Amino acid sequence: MISRDAVVLGSDMLDEARAYLRLEAEEEDASLGSILLGAINHAESYLGQMLLRRNGREVVPASLHWQRLTLSPVVMVNSITGIAAEGMPFALSSEAYKVEIDVHGEAWLRVMQPGSAGRVEVACLAGMAENWGELPEAVRLAIFRLAAHLHLYRDNPDDSGPPEGVASLLRSWRRMRIQ
16 A cells, blocks of 8 residues: 655646746636646656655555555655555554665665564655756656646546657656566
């Protein structure tokens, strides 16, 4: 199970999106915000990584073997909590587990002393960039192009999906895993 804090849209992002979409009225900001969040969510799913830095949680089996977390790129692991079979959480001592974050931001976890934990919850901070302006230009443009597509085809049942240009802009940042 994975959960993430919601993306917070800054005024700089809304202003830039409004300019890209050639929208003049700020009264459309609520719908524009929803469209941008949808575009960001789509981009994160396609890329296999979080764009804007925020808190996330992931529950994984308590295992003696190294396992890679799905959340990526991880900047910092904040806490690891054991979860007993009855579902009750409890604190694990720092000697009970080992965490390593590699140069790509992939976090690896190993639980050596799980106690009664069958699973553990890992709370971490993850994301490519601290804020919208720090994202790679190609990623930002892809989000705007996808937002423009979603805005243009918002009521069209014949929408064929995102334009290929969006995938082309995102492809070099995509992380895929072979399982």
